[in-house]
Amino acid sequence: MLATARTFTLDGISARPVRVEVDVHRGLPGFAIVGLPDAAVREARERVRAALVNCGFQFPLSRVVVNLAPASLRKAGPGMDLAIAAALLCASEQLEWEGMERFAFAGELALDGQVRPIYGALAIAEAAREDGVGSIVVPAENGPEAALAGGVEVVPLGSVAELPALAVGARGPEPMPLRLRPDPAPGAPDLADLRGQPHLRHALEVAAAGGHSLLMVGPPGAGKSLAASRLPSILPPLSETEALEVARVASATGRLGGGLPAGRPFRAPHHTISAAGLIGGGTPPRPGEITLAHRGVLFLDELCEFRREVLEALRAPLEAGEVSIVRASGRRRLPCRFMLVAASNPCPCGRGEEDPDCTCLASSVQRYQGKLSGALADRIDLLAAVAQPSAEEIGGASGESSATVRERVRAARERQEARLGHGRCNAEMTAAEVRGCELDPAAAALLADLYERRRLSGRAHDRALRLARTVADLAGAARIGEGEMAQALQLRRRDRA
């Protein structure tokens, strides 16, 4: 006899519908799965068999063929176990389920029939809603996460043994949706930990206010990593849609274990990372670090140590806010709207050429700094030279807390949104919008002077204007004044030596 069940397979961070067809017919006893299964799906055979038997069902002594349709789509992961088990029970006439086509199933089975949590329950529930599924059966642990999707009934299931009860309409209460946490958790890293270094704090604030990417250059131990890790805490809180986007990525990569991580994500991949690891890749494509940093901060420590092709690969996604990964089976788009923060030593030994103990060769320093100005140079707006804070500064009073700074940043972002439209910030201004910025005559003169005398490139000119606009937004000024322009000129990243 034939039975079908609906399920979904995870593809990137979204899910695609899959139909599980199970046919039980006479012949040599056997169990075959067809339809481009990966190793984990193929192994469902053993899990399903053991789970059914251990829950008191019969495993049919007949020929069992499982087809996963569409046959052209590659199916991955153990999430299809539950659908296979349900369809098999119907096909072997151990279960009678009126209206089963309204249901979809997602879950991994343990050998004792328990339903184990899966990755991407939120994406699956959303896909189920789009696909017109009435109820989606998910592992009990994934219930709250799946309920975030809305518009589809979520049925948490603890064990295969509960399927017969479910088939006759027995339902527990629907799980409460997971609480979104747009604000950083209390006790998260706070900007107050950064003592002294007023200029670095200011650079962080400007970067956060305008969404500008930031490069910090200084010796090891000068507080670069500390500063970068505090950046998410001064960014404005996530909006509801943004928080949902963050949750979707976290769900698809299995990082929702202990509830949704609070606030904006902060990712700091090691410099040995591959291009695929950073921007996403593999078959089927898995999201990379930049997607994990979506709506948050991507911190590249030791920028010069990253492989060139890795940094080059970062270019297009940084511009577009999404990364598209093309495989023979099609193209996936993964979101990656993040703030880039990078840090570097001033020279290979890290001491800096000013230090008498620096032993780097001239050519190696040049190559190193050349990498700095080559790597992503045109994508980085702000440059902050960081020096070791003095003993008094380290021992001194702690600085302003993240909450205070975040309030100013939020106000500046509101001004930008009022001017540019919802969700946009100064770093994203188009050339036309940049030219439209209002300038004091004195500020205009300052910029023109620099442009003429220092042969500033057009891009550097626009970068200075964007930064000046952000500094003015922080100050609450409608027009860019001379002071704001001067600040921006010092904060901007220099083109080259």
Added chain:
Amino acid sequence: MPESRACVECLRRSWLLSLLGPYLEKTATGAVGRRSPELLRLRNEDLVEVVAPSAGKEMIRRVGALGEGWFAERLDEAECWAICRHDDRFPPGLRDAADAPWALLGRGDPALVEAIEPTAAITVVGSRRATSYGREVARDLARELATAGLVVVSGLAFGIDACAHRGALDAGGKTIAVLGCGPDTSYPAAHRALWRKIAETGAVISELPPGSTPWRWSFPARNRVMAALAGMTVVVEAAAKSGSLITADLAAELGRDLGAVPGPVASRASAGPNELLAGGACVVRDAQDVLDAMLGAGARPLQRTGPPLDPGLAKVLAAVEAGATNADAVATAIDLPPGGAAAALARLELLGYLSTTPIGTVTRTLLAAG
């Protein structure tokens, strides 16, 4: 293409040195520093006797067979000119040096090299591994000396040399690069753009023929040319044992003025010049010191004061002079509002008092406060 003004005998010498390159390298190793200028004093026959007794005779025979037409063709191909010690217009500075090269091959403006009086040229040399202080001083010094009409001579190397050339070019002045390889190639290759710029507006010269690769011995050899060309040699930054100090020694032996830019006593990069100062070299704090030493005190005053500063900016400038190298240090030193330090530094940079390095640190220029 200006025709060659060098006699065949002197051109043969250049090509002979190029052929002898690896042999000289072997002989000169160990005491590379001092020996190659001394070796190069020798006449052809004696030179090959010392460095390549077996293969050398054959080399002399080979270059001896080369004729005027062949040299003219090679020079034409490489777009180079040549001048030799038998020509009236051979630089007088090289004429009175015992170990002067026989011929100079070059690219760019031959008139600049011909008849260049030592009093009209200044050699600026220093460490390849220079600090931003050294770079800034070298560039400023060269800029002002070029403005004052002097030709800036240096060696196109990384660090101080390149800054000296760039400073002269900034001011629209003349500069000569003396190379340790043929004049038609840039060594280091990374300075190709600079090399081209110098060849366009000034001159690039060498005692080796076009196509020659650089050797370890050829750098002390070109140092003696740099030392002899100019009336004064200024060492900006140099480690305790460095090629720049060889240039300084050679200049002193020739009776040229020797200047050094003082640096922090703890800085390895300034150990060389500080040592020279202790030994009696002229203190060079700015271009005026150089002009005074070369031409006599007050002979040619320089105009180098910047625009007047308001008290706030003057305070920031004082903080930088006291050792603050970034905005954080300035902001902590004089308690400015956030962003205030950045704005003040930007204004000072625009006024010419400061310059910013590509890694964001600031350096004081030589411009005196008005």
